[in-house]
Amino acid sequence: MDQKQSDTVRSPQAAPRPGGRAARIQAAIFKAVEDLKQGDPADLTVPAIAARAGVTPSTIYRRWGSLAQLLSDVAVKRLRPDAEPDDSGDWRADLKGWLEQYAEEMASEPGRAMMRDVLSADRADNACICSAFTGQQLDIIRRRALARGETPPDTAVLMDRLIAPVIYRILFTREGADGDYAAGLVERLLGEG
Amino acid sequence: MDQKQSDTVRSPQAAPRPGGRAARIQAAIFKAVEDLKQGDPADLTVPAIAARAGVTPSTIYRRWGSLAQLLSDVAVKRLRPDAEPDDSGDWRADLKGWLEQYAEEMASEPGRAMMRDVLSADRADNACICSAFTGQQLDIIRRRALARGETPPDTAVLMDRLIAPVIYRILFTREGADGDYAAGLVERLLGEG
DNA sequence: GTCACTAAAGCAAAATATTTGCTTTTATTG
DNA sequence: CAATAAAAGCAAATATTTTGCTTTAGTGAC
Numbered sequence: 001m002d003q004k005q006s007d008t009v010r011s012p013q014a015a016p017r018p019g020g021r022a023a024r025i026q027a028a029i030f031k032a033v034e035d036l037k038q039g040d041p042a043d044l045t046v047p048a049i050a051a052r053a054g055v056t057p058s059t060i061y062r063r064w065g066s067l068a069q070l071l072s073d074v075a076v077k078r079l080r081p082d083a084e085p086d087d088s089g090d091w092r093a094d095l096k097g098w099l100e101q102y103a104e105e106m107a108s109e110p111g112r113a114m115m116r117d118v119l120s121a122d123r124a125d126n127a128c129i130c131s132a133f134t135g136q137q138l139d140i141i142r143r144r145a146l147a148r149g150e151t152p153p154d155t156a157v158l159m160d161r162l163i164a165p166v167i168y169r170i171l172f173t174r175e176g177a178d179g180d181y182a183a184g185l186v187e188r189l190l191g192e193g
Numbered sequence: 194m195d196q197k198q199s200d201t202v203r204s205p206q207a208a209p210r211p212g213g214r215a216a217r218i219q220a221a222i223f224k225a226v227e228d229l230k231q232g233d234p235a236d237l238t239v240p241a242i243a244a245r246a247g248v249t250p251s252t253i254y255r256r257w258g259s260l261a262q263l264l265s266d267v268a269v270k271r272l273r274p275d276a277e278p279d280d281s282g283d284w285r286a287d288l289k290g291w292l293e294q295y296a297e298e299m300a301s302e303p304g305r306a307m308m309r310d311v312l313s314a315d316r317a318d319n320a321c322i323c324s325a326f327t328g329q330q331l332d333i334i335r336r337r338a339l340a341r342g343e344t345p346p347d348t349a350v351l352m353d354r355l356i357a358p359v360i361y362r363i364l365f366t367r368e369g370a371d372g373d374y375a376a377g378l379v380e381r382l383l384g385e386g
Numbered sequence: 387g388t389c390a391c392t393a394a395a396g397c398a399a400a401a402t403a404t405t406t407g408c409t410t411t412t413a414t415t416g
Numbered sequence: 417c418a419a420t421a422a423a424a425g426c427a428a429a430t431a432t433t434t435t436g437c438t439t440t441a442g443t444g445a446c
Contacts, residue, residue, distance in 0.1 A: 066433095
């Protein structure tokens with residue numbers, strides 16, 4: 001009861017009826033959001049998105065409940081990794097390269113916007129999903145290392161020592177986190193013995 | 194131009210005209226927010242806050258620009274530390290105790306709500322301010338240690354190794370961060386040599 | 387295929403929230 | 417104690433969100 005309409009709003013990802021129309025409309029709405037994100041942020045409203053997607057606003061309110069939740073779902077979709085981390089045979093180098101790129105992406109204006117969107121959703125699920133994506137990428141690097149008989153740190157340690165500081169600085173400080181900072185984190189972690 | 198009214202909205206903290214009325218009204222509005230936070234979150238609207246504070250909604254919109262910005266300012270006010278960390282003479286113990294308490298506070302439902310509020314503001318300033326508060330508390334502990342000729346880690350290292358992981362887990366994972374987790378972080382950091 | 391069934395979309399009216407122009411009040415300054 | 421200007425009040429104009437009801441279109445049984 002603390003969540004308006006909580007019983008009628010479903011996650012659009014796992015629609016119980018994913019037949020043609022629902023998917024088509026969701027795609028149109030997501031595309032409209034992407035398009036409108038290019039322009040003035042003040043124009044990123046539910047009525048504007050609905051108009052551009054050729055849909056009525058109540059469709060959006062009924063499916064997502066709020067603009068924040070819709071933006072959050074769009075952000076998660078875009079944050080889903082589209083490729084595995086590079087594999088050079090040297091997991092330390094791969095890890096450093098991957099984290100540098102991750103930091104730069106997240107610190108960029110679009111990256112920051114996506115994080116804000118994910119975090120301002122009504123439900124907290126999406127933030128967990130993003131974190132899981134990140135963990136999966138790290139796991140890929142770790143598994144390769146393990147397969148070669150090496151002993152990379154646990155995923156939890158990587159999250160605490162690499163991901164958390166990068167994200168914290170982006171969200172909470174003016175300095176942010178660039179590639180050099182990220183590289184420094186990896187060096188400090190791996191150079192400890 | 195990318196921010197509606199950006200030229201007419203000031204930070205209420207640093208009002209250029211802090212004479213009696215402005216302060217009185219701000220206090221009434223902050224109090225109204227605190228009060229309404231007790232009840233159904235759906236009732237935490239600008240008109241409701243204005244009504245309870247005995248003020249017209251346009252006052253709030255003109256001063257803060259949006260509900261999100263107002264909630265963010267309220268959260269920062271409440272996040273400002275009200276006391277120095279305990280001083281037992283043993284900075285390691287003080288650090289651990291302080292972080293345990295910090296983690297519990299931030300992981301609590303009110304703590305999470307405050308973080309969400311701070312991060313969903315239009316301006317990013319408030320997040321930086323919160324981080325600065327935290328840094329100041331850590332600095333107090335560090336300075337005591339330094340005064341006794343000890344060598345605590347740099348503040349930046351404490352932020353990366355202790356604060357960032359706690360906050361990250363609260364924001365992005367289901368596990369969250371309890372006192373034990375926080376204590377473990379301190380032990381890992383200090384137990385390294 | 388066609389039919390019944392139901393989830394989801396459309397539509398439009400009602401309810402809320404936000405913005406804005408103008409007036410009034412009240413700190414601040416000299 | 418005026419003059420000034422910042423901030424608040426008021427109310428009308430906009431914009432948004434919510435809601436009840438109707439229509440459309442996937443799904444599964446026959």
